[in-house]
Amino acid sequence: MTNTTTETDADLAVEQRHVTTAYAKLDAEREETSTRLARILRNGSGSSPQERTDRDVATTTLRERLDQLEAVEAGLCFGRLDNADGSSMHIGRIGLFDADNDYEPLLIDWRAPAARPFYLATAASPLGVRRRRHLRTRLRQVVDIDDEVLDLDAEDTGADLGLAGEAALLAALNRQRDDSMHDIVATIQAEQDEIIRADLSGVLVVQGGPGTGKTAVALHRAAYLLYEHRETLSSRGVLVLGPNETFLRYIGQVLPSLGETGVLLSTVGGMFPGARVRETDDRAVAEIKGRAAMADVLAAAVADRQRVPDTPVAVVADEERLVLRPDDCAVARDKARATRRPHNLARRVFVDAMLDTLAEQAAGTLTSTVLDDVPDVTYAEDEDPDAVLLDARDVADIRAELARDDAVRHALDALWPELTPQQVLGDLLTDRSRLDSAADGVLSAADRAALLRTKPRRWTSGDIALLDELAELLGEDDTEEAERRARQEREQRAYAEGVLHVLDQDDEIADEERLRVADVLDAELLAEREQHRSQLSAVERARGDRNWTFGHVIVDEAQELTAMDWRMVMRRCPSRSMTLVGDIAQTGAAGGAASWQQMLAPHVDGRWRLAELTVNYRTPAEIMTLASDVLAEIGPDLTPPKSVRATGVEPWRHDLDGAAPLDGTGASNADEIAEAVAPLAKAERAEADGGTVAVVCPQRLQGSLRTSVAGERVSVLTVDRAKGLEFDSVIVVAPGEIAAASSRGLADLYVALTRATQRLGVVTAGESLPRCLGGVKAAVSDG
Numbered sequence: 001m002t003n004t005t006t007e008t009d010a011d012l013a014v015e016q017r018h019v020t021t022a023y024a025k026l027d028a029e030r031e032e033t034s035t036r037l038a039r040i041l042r043n044g045s046g047s048s049p050q051e052r053t054d055r056d057v058a059t060t061t062l063r064e065r066l067d068q069l070e071a072v073e074a075g076l077c078f079g080r081l082d083n084a085d086g087s088s089m090h091i092g093r094i095g096l097f098d099a100d101n102d103y104e105p106l107l108i109d110w111r112a113p114a115a116r117p118f119y120l121a122t123a124a125s126p127l128g129v130r131r132r133r134h135l136r137t138r139l140r141q142v143v144d145i146d147d148e149v150l151d152l153d154a155e156d157t158g159a160d161l162g163l164a165g166e167a168a169l170l171a172a173l174n175r176q177r178d179d180s181m182h183d184i185v186a187t188i189q190a191e192q193d194e195i196i197r198a199d200l201s202g203v204l205v206v207q208g209g210p211g212t213g214k215t216a217v218a219l220h221r222a223a224y225l226l227y228e229h230r231e232t233l234s235s236r237g238v239l240v241l242g243p244n245e246t247f248l249r250y251i252g253q254v255l256p257s258l259g260e261t262g263v264l265l266s267t268v269g270g271m272f273p274g275a276r277v278r279e280t281d282d283r284a285v286a287e288i289k290g291r292a293a294m295a296d297v298l299a300a301a302v303a304d305r306q307r308v309p310d311t312p313v314a315v316v317a318d319e320e321r322l323v324l325r326p327d328d329c330a331v332a333r334d335k336a337r338a339t340r341r342p343h344n345l346a347r348r349v350f351v352d353a354m355l356d357t358l359a360e361q362a363a364g365t366l367t368s369t370v371l372d373d374v375p376d377v378t379y380a381e382d383e384d385p386d387a388v389l390l391d392a393r394d395v396a397d398i399r400a401e402l403a404r405d406d407a408v409r410h411a412l413d414a415l416w417p418e419l420t421p422q423q424v425l426g427d428l429l430t431d432r433s434r435l436d437s438a439a440d441g442v443l444s445a446a447d448r449a450a451l452l453r454t455k456p457r458r459w460t461s462g463d464i465a466l467l468d469e470l471a472e473l474l475g476e477d478d479t480e481e482a483e484r485r486a487r488q489e490r491e492q493r494a495y496a497e498g499v500l501h502v503l504d505q506d507d508e509i510a511d512e513e514r515l516r517v518a519d520v521l522d523a524e525l526l527a528e529r530e531q532h533r534s535q536l537s538a539v540e541r542a543r544g545d546r547n548w549t550f551g552h553v554i555v556d557e558a559q560e561l562t563a564m565d566w567r568m569v570m571r572r573c574p575s576r577s578m579t580l581v582g583d584i585a586q587t588g589a590a591g592g593a594a595s596w597q598q599m600l601a602p603h604v605d606g607r608w609r610l611a612e613l614t615v616n617y618r619t620p621a622e623i624m625t626l627a628s629d630v631l632a633e634i635g636p637d638l639t640p641p642k643s644v645r646a647t648g649v650e651p652w653r654h655d656l657d658g659a660a661p662l663d664g665t666g667a668s669n670a671d672e673i674a675e676a677v678a679p680l681a682k683a684e685r686a687e688a689d690g691g692t693v694a695v696v697c698p699q700r701l702q703g704s705l706r707t708s709v710a711g712e713r714v715s716v717l718t719v720d721r722a723k724g725l726e727f728d729s730v731i732v733v734a735p736g737e738i739a740a741a742s743s744r745g746l747a748d749l750y751v752a753l754t755r756a757t758q759r760l761g762v763v764t765a766g767e768s769l770p771r772c773l774g775g776v777k778a779a780v781s782d783g
């Protein structure tokens with residue numbers, strides 16, 4: 001259906017002229033933007049308040065624009081559409097217009113609706129397109145052109161997978177990989193485009209096998225949403241969650257290369273400001289911490305901190321002996337709990353109730369002391385001997401004094417202390433009796449024992465959602481913060497009124513025809529604008545603010561998040577405008593998802609939509625055939641994605657028969673295995689010819705392997721760390737051990753096998769080969 005033709009020199013020259021004009025326009029825009037920025041900065045701040053506001057807004061806007069113009073240098077123009085009606089347009093990373101030529105578009109932004117046929121048009125449904133052209137540029141030079149004529153009579157090349165721009169796509173897929181992911185803006189495929197441009201609202205789940213472009217699609221969706229819904233999203237920002245820091249570094253360049261900076265990239269472990277992850281839980285512990293039931297354990301742990309003493313507690317305040325009676329404490333606690341406020345906010349209710357009780361007690365004691373001291377007191381006829389000696393004001397004074405008294409404060413603190421999440425979790429995980437009490441009936445004795453540790457604040461990734469949950473249960477006594485905010489608002493309003501006053505005066509001397517600013521602006525609007533100014537760096541502010549809620553949240557490798565993680569993520573996105581991408585077949589975390597429905601039910605019930613990606617752009621067919629056997633073992637009904645290309649290179653296998661069998665001690669045979677793998681890795685480096693090489697192995701072999709391949713520029717990773725990444729050549733060491741390591745072992749093996757873009761080797765290390773890997777022939781064997 002599509003017909004690929006080769007370029008002529010004349011075509012190249014035509015395209016070069018257009019590309020040169022586009023770059024000239026880009027240069028001119030950069031020049032103009034930086035001149036305007038320099039002028040504004042030079043003008044200083046001695047101007048009117050209105051000008052100051054405008055200046056700040058303009059500075060930020062111009063800086064962002066300049067960053068964007070710098071970012072789109074490489075591959076500025078990558079496509080052209082020739083329509084059946086004779087018109088044509090060029091597609092690029094941003095939109096550029098020719099001001100000297102009636103604002104004719106020089107480049108259409110890839111996200112604009114007009115650019116859509118570039119990704120969707122097929123011969124069967126050409127959408128008015130006659131020819132699609134892909135331009136490849138190096139620096140500012142057009143070096144290659146691929147044309148597709150959308151003609152039903154022409155020979156069909158990429159039809160079975162519905163590929164668009166197949167030649168350009170294959171060129172992109174065959175390129176050597178480096179340390180970072182690249183954007184795919186020139187070769188987005190139709191099923192990917194549908195997802196990228198899907199509606200902003202609601203929860204969209206993107207299910208796709210390895211290499212189907214889920215990560216790429218998720219990032220391009222972020223760029224698209226920021227373009228299409230800038231008003232809605234720029235103030236609240238977009239959050240992209242990835243599985244680990246290595247992964248975030250790997251994808252870190254994609255959005256800037258698309259000119260987008262309004263996105264916060266984070267791991268789940270990075271979501272609680274003030275707690276840094278330093279340790280890793282083992283699988284079993286991570287699974288326990290991820291259970292939804294942990295929310296009950298934490299709620300009980302907080303409730304346990306709201307104490308009622310078993311026996312009366314004496315407090316000496318100002319030489320007066322008072323008593324905290326269990327009954328009074330229970331009443332005060334019930335009253336505070338009945339407010340259903342978080343612990344630190346309800347604390348004030350408890351303290352107030354206890355102070356009332358103590359003040360009454362103190363007043364009573366004082367009255368009887370006075371009466372005791374004056375035993376022969378006589379009463380006038382109209383005097384009631386039972387009337388209290390102290391009136392309400394006296395009692396209030398006593399109460400105020402008690403509130404200031406250190407002994408009283410300490411005593412009340414012991415019953416209902418102000419707490420931080422770090423305190424509660426640290427105490428819970430290091431104190432058997434606290435844990436036993438909070439987890440009674442929820443966690444088994446074995447689970448409780450597994451959770452106990454010695455260092456309270458050595459946080460793991462699994463602790464982060466628990467800290468976040470506790471922050472919700474505890475709340476912050478933000479009275480002072482609320483007062484500060486109210487003060488700030490008042491100041492902003494006063495400032496805005498000042499601006500209007502100045503403007504009014506200006507108006508008196510200004511041109512009569514000029515619209516009076518005060519007619520269209522009021523103080524409230526100006527105050528809002530002032531607030532907006534401080535919202536411009538939403539991402540920066542979001543980074544340090546646990547209470548920040550995002551305009552849209554994208555979660556990559558979403559299958560790995562635990563129930564507790566989801567509770568935290570959902571709190572950051574009350575609008576539930578989310579894109580969740582992942583692959584249920586790759587779930588490695590013991591607490592991860594077994595199905596999307598089960599994972600989402602507690603949060604959005606049935607209200608989510610599913611999109612699927614079916615084509616594998618990474619893994620060649622030869623490798624995918626092998627990986628499919630593993631997938632069939634994970635679940636016979638799971639469908640592997642179809643590979644776009646074959647390389648003709650079969651995966652190889654090497655059996656280290658001489659390696660000592662696994663006996664649990666590990667150490668000695670780890671060195672032996674590592675020594676044997678080193679020459680294989682070296683050989684792969686040579687084959688990869690400058691491309692990337694990785695060894696994926698069980699955790700216990702990682703150290704030895706790193707030492708043995710040091711200096712070879714080979715990455716040595718566990719499956720956890722390799723997740724989401726890709727390399728030109730991959731060697732999977734000890735596949736049997738990876739598969740047997742846990743109940744998710746086969747999924748881990750599947751992930752390991754699907755990281756390669758070109759070549760795959762499997763090295764058995766004394767363990768028996770998993771049955772599902774029987775398809776890979778042993779090329780070499782150590783005897």
Ligand SMILES: Nc1ncnc2c1ncn2[C@@H]1O[C@H](COP(=O)(O)OP(=O)(O)OP(=O)(O)O)[C@@H](O)[C@H]1O
Binds near residue numbers: 182618726
């Ligand atoms: N339309 C496309 N054009 C060019 N390259 C693409 C396209 N789609 C995907 N790719 C490339 O395919 C590779 C795999 O993409 P990506 O990492 O996004 O897949 P994934 O589905 O997230 O994989 P996994 O589940 O294994 O992590 C990347 O190199 C990506 O750039």
